[in-house]
Amino acid sequence: MPAESGTTLLPPAPAGDPMVPRPVRVESVRRETRDTVTMDLRALDGEGLVFAPGQFTMLQAFGVGEVPISISGDPARPDLLTHTVRDVGGVTGSLCRVEPGDLLGVRGAFGRGWGVEDGRGGDVVVVAGGIGLAPLRPVVLAVLAERAAYGRVSVLYGARSPAEMLFTDELDTWTAAGLDVHVIVDVADRSWTGRVGVVTELLPDAAFDPDRTLGLVCGPELMMRYAAAALTDRGVEPGRVRVSVERNMRCGIGLCGHCQLRGHLVCVDGPVFELDRIGPLLTVREL
Template identity: 35%
Template structure:
């Protein structure tokens, strides 16, 4: 696992200059941040992102590593810290500690079909994985993305869907509630299994979204015949240190920050504190 940390002292953040801010939906923005250092990371890892005086929050990487140290972070305005970050403008700086966590196991998808299941902001950590599969398209079979949001207006990275499809990814979008302009599917993302033209028994799934969606998706995929070690999800929890010291993210036998945030269904299915 690559773990090229931003700083020797894990509690001292590296400074990142905001280069570009893109409004993706009413409450979600994409921040392009230049660190000036080449940082290596894998999809599914996260950074502790801070703004002086506001606090620090875990945010997944939404991009693949760049030689110039530019990192993209897709952030939903939720509360105190994320609102403070949303109030920033280009050229202002934020703090970054990381990359932390284990990241998605990508090797297990070699030669297999892939089903990605995203709900809401859960598309953010899956975006670099999509980019990785596009880059290494010869190494995986058919890739399908099922992505659900509450309303069509809340679909994040909608502008990129065409590019993903052109690169060979089958994308199926759904909204819990449709609108006059929406001609896509209406309903929960877990209602889209019939759209997946793949043999579940030999495929690999990567899931990220709200807890209720993760739970339903993992169980459905298991009953559709996917082996439990091939059903991969990310889990969320409140975090303070990100490095296994403070105990804030402790759940049953695992620390979400260091043992996760990515787990297989096999690892978590018998632990009530871990299973969402």
């Protein structure tokens, strides 16, 4: 099922054959946590990779495999492709061991993004759990680039522990730039003086007008269900609450059907869906 034309979530079409990976060179690697790294990649052909916040690429470790990874970089910097990868298995493990100078393959950008521009003129609430902050970082950067176009913008971020928080060096910068950033951890350590609990507990701290709010949620599915419900309980319309769904994927372009979720193909109809389109399916693992 192709993405509907005319919707603001429709991404720019990738150039060239979408099944042929473009070679990219690893420019830099930053360790975020024990099992997660952020890498900046530059295409060997010198062409940038234009993307919308929320889109993903199929990232290939040559000779190992290819996996979908969200773009976590700045949409205003198409010259630099940034990915944040958590080591959970064969391909992501290999990707997390790359070093500057290594070559990887990239297909994309693919999928429907967050459509953050739909939040212009109103408030935006970003709710992220764990590595879910990675696909939302481009939203934050897009909002900061046009701060005056948005009303109150809250970033609510929950991590398992202080050691597992991503982008820690940026959170204060986002606050200084006029975002309302709240952080919570499931389990504190001795250094932690902040909130302890689950991310939905931060929602009462967020000031927003539900009639003109866009809610963007990414994290484990259970967390997304509760966070999305908390937003609609506060009066945000389900059509203005969006979640990013992960399913096993192969082609990334709607050909193979691997990521089918009832009537949707997550790779082309998502990964970002409005709650009123996907809500009941959030409990369905694979079909």
